[in-house]
Amino acid sequence: MPAEEMAKLGQSQKPLLAYGDGIYVVDSEGRRLIDGPGGMWCTQIGYNRREIADALAEQALRLSYNSPWYTINSPASELAERVAKETPGDLNRVFFTTGGSTAVDTALRFSEYYNNVLGRPEKKQIIVRREGYHGSTSLTAACSGRAGNWPNFDIASERITFISSPRFRPAKGLSEAEFLDELVQEFEQTIERIGPEKVAVFLAEPLLASGGVIIPPKGYHARMKEVCERHDIIYVSDEVVTGFGRCGEWFASEAVFGVVPDIITFAKGVTSGYVPLGGLAISEQLLARVSGANAKGGFFTNGYTYSGHPVSCAAAIANMDVIEKDGILDHVRELAPYFAERLIELKTLPCVVDVRASGLVGCVECMLDPDADEPTALDKRLGSLIDKHCFELGLIVRPLGNMCVMSPPLVITREEVDTMVDILRQGIVLAT
Ligand code: PLP
Secondary structure, rough: OHHHHHHHOOOOOOOOEEEEOEEEEOOOOOEEEEEHHHHHHOOOOOOOOOHHHHHHHHHHHHHHOOOOOOOHHEEEEHHHHHHHHHHHOOOOOEEEEHHHHHHHHHHHHHHHHHHOOOOOOOOEEEEOOOOOOOOHHHHHHOOOOOOOHHHOOHHHHHHEEEEEOOOOOOOHOOOOHHHHHHHHHHHHHHHHHOOOOOOEEEEOOOOEEOOOEEEOOOOOOHHHHHHHOOOOEEEEEOOOOOOOOOOOOOOHHOOOOOOOOEEEEEEEOOOOOOOEEEEEEOOHHHOOOOHHHHHHHOOOOOOOOOOOHHHHHHHHHHHHHHHHHHHHHHHHHHHHHHHHHHHHHHHOOOOEEEEEEOOOOEEEOOOOOOOOOOOHHHHHHHHHHHHHHHHOOOOOEEEEEEEEEOOOOOOOOOOHHHHHHHHHHHHHHHHH
């Protein structure tokens, strides 16, 4: 395709979606498309589930709103208990927000409160990774390490330090274990340089989803947590993508990646995208240090008008019921190796330079010149071209530059994985 035509890609009109059905969405022209990215990593149980619609309607009729400042509602209380049951360790204190960005923002805000109450107001620095993504509020956007995300925005950065992405590149000559040692050493050195008394938070996704499904070396999170513990740094695990079944567990931090963090943030899959909701689970031990008699007259308040919204929480409870009733976590664990195997087969295409997958999330990375060190400007538009071809063939792709991310509804079957990957293969062949 000529460069000028390729330059126009990504600027084309977005399809108008008419309705959803299972793992499919149907556009206004009647085109039936597999939802490859699962909306935006969120449509876990798929579209058109009567159970969720009924829960929404019932709750809207029973109690459509309550002020979270001076009242509570039953769905929020029940959901908090259900979530706490599924979080690792003592992460049993659940706060609700309106989505993922506000969940991460609240976790960071909690760290400010925490260190102020503990009498160390200078402990406010946040360490994050390049290629990470944490949201769209001012602070969470500033914590997001994909430079290309924010052209023409002012990013407040004086509180934020970036360290390396844990993306392992075998070509660089290090073994994975040596690479891990380097990452941990860099983290320690960064803390020393800033001053441990100034570092409040390490914020990390278990796998870097928007960065291109980057899966850190085995043992990475536990090693980073050990460093955090030594310096009294709060470890926030951003499970906005990995939570609620994406990796075959309610939460991936401990069960998949071997770490019990201090705080977990979640959103997206908590309602399978039917209505907005987010939240965070904080360690009881952490909260106890700044609660009750230790709170010095204050208490941690962070309330949005829609915190713990009864209708959203009712949808989340119904969503958790469906995940349990339909055995969706088992299904993801069973299907994940096949999903990875099918994606890895795409490596036989000359332009596919890497494939990464965990649970039911994967990324196929393409470059027109597979021997080049970095993707070129043309490569960065390749995803849009692949997406265009796949769209015609019945699949939505989530193009992130030269990376095609697959994060389908978790109810996808083995046969549908075949169809999805076959279309992706054809789309890549047509585009390259
Ligand atoms: N954290 C992670 C890891 C995400 O992937 C996202 C969104 O994609 C967010 C936070 C922000 O969530 P939201 O868009 O619901 O505000």
